[in-house]
Amino acid sequence: MKIACLAGDGIGPEIMAEAKKVLAALDIAGIETADADVGGVAYRNHGHPLPPETLELCKAADAVLFGAVGDPACDNLERHLRPEQAILGLRQALTLFANLRPATMFAGLEDMSALRPEVARQIDLLIVRELNGDVYFGEKAIRTLPDGRRQGFDLMSYAEDEVRRIAHVAFRAAQGRGKRLCSVDKANVLETSQLWRDVVIEVSAEYPDVELSHMYVDNAAMQLVRNPGQFDVVVTGNLFGDILSDQASMCVGSIGLLASASLGETQTAFGTKGLYEPIHGSAPDIAGQGKANPMAMILSLAMLLRHSLGLDAQAARVEAAVAKALADGVKGADLGGSANCAEIGDAVVARL
Template identity: 65%
Template sequence: MALIALMPGDGIGPEVIAEARRVLDALGLDLSFEEAAVGGAAYLTAAHPLPPESLDLAERADAVLFGAVGDPQFDGLERELRPEQAILGLRKKLGLFANLRPVRLFEGLEDASALKPEIARAIDLLIVRELTGDIYFGEHSRGRTHTGLRYGQDVMRYDETEIARIAHIGFTAAAGRRGRLLSVDKANVLETSAVWREVVNEVRRDFPEVALTHMYVDNAAMQLIRDPGQFDVILTGNLFGDILSDQASMCVGSIGMLPSAALDEDGKGLYEPIHGSAPDIAGQGKANPCAAILSAAMLLRHSLRLTAAADRIEAAVAAAIAGGARTADLGGTLSTSAMGDAVLAAL
């Protein structure tokens, strides 16, 4: 029996994870579930966003299904105590370096996209984002200059080992899709990106069947709007991947439709919708649970190797959308639980 750690977190996290749990239960799989607090919810009870018992569950579990963390009420805390440190801590402690973010338009959502329907309809790409390096995990400092001006400093850093292992993930993914890999960097300005490009070119020798191209991140952002159908797999670092994947979410209608997986070298993973905690709508039944439900499908596919069950969930979401099921972010009126009902009915 596989153990799934449920970490709903803050804001709309508990609402969307509840719907994902309902879908997993409906499949009748040999799964067990344990729940633990993270983020602001954990700080309120344990004075830390990632208490030892929550980390212990994550380490024992076969996979983690994560909601969202963050709330303005905690903005005044020291950085290491803010809710967001829960997800950063889990990534670091579990060695979750490879972030997979599939982006495709579900039939029927063409009008919800910020793009023209004929452009949006062609979107079917995968963003492979390095997750434990870059500026988010570099040294951070604040101070004052000799003239008394405040300054902040954040160090962006990658070494060749970190780059090579995520590049292998990107090339392998491209080999299993349409055979095209785009590496996104800023090598004309940043030394970090210059090393990134060098190492990606070296890894390319192991994948002669994959066509590799490079693009600066500003151009990639523009091309993602102009012609997203040109992309197959996008490989990039932590900062650029964070921004591009959120941009991609509006190309397919809503950030509430995009799941993600964060994997270690052995396939153990943490799965979460890419949307945030959205405290402004928390508890109101307005959240779209599709990204969390699709994250559960990714969990079955990547960590438990239950491909058929994952396919069933994804087909059910597609059928519900095609049948007209819509939450508010997609221009509809369904509540969070009603959208879950629609997916369960299609399942």
């Protein structure tokens, strides 16, 4: 089982070091890791944010553990050389089409949420967002109409195979959780959504153990405020997923703790090939000072163990150790605590 470790820029290296510490402590037989440069550091060392050797390593690996990219010193580079392009390049090269964003409230952190503690405490959901289609990738332009008016347009669309593959990812994720899947669309108005709904219902026949429901996106935005605890797994398109996953993150409040996965179609011997990264950025302002909170990175490792390596029990062990550390008051500066990066990593290892 090969994991490509791409620490990247800013706080990337320090949080990656703690994730590796946790991985080593799990002492799983047959795991190999290999490092490669990505982002601004890759540009400086190799002239490109995603050098060929990094890409080859990722292609050969079963999973990619990704820190963060982004470096103010690179802001004046041409767009294709900027650090952020590395993640887009990886998504494309590895054909990653499914973005998984868990939003979970950890005990003791209810104060981080703008929601009432009794509402926030219930949050334990996973948003599965389609990443390659929808109105973000359709034909688009600003054009001049025959009558001289300017018009902006973007074509929203989904084809049935695009919906089918993300639906399978979502149903499988639901099987590994609470076995409830809510598909979010706007089928009362949009034909794209009507096809989405039709195909999700077709796919549901293969997952009789998962309870499927449907919700309009405006209602979903309401329900995420009123009672986010009602959701287990949510599956939706690229645009609605962009909005709802950010809303759900904010419902939790502690953005610094949130992990994510991007999965593709490639099956490894152990699961689905994917890329795993914290949703926070490279935080150049605190880089190299040991102040970063590595928990989102460690939770990204847990997702990697679950989805790419089929090691559910080990994943749950890591997540429980993080929850225990938080419950014991081990908090980084982002949570109002004083633990530094290595101390947090050690605290998680001690609770494995």
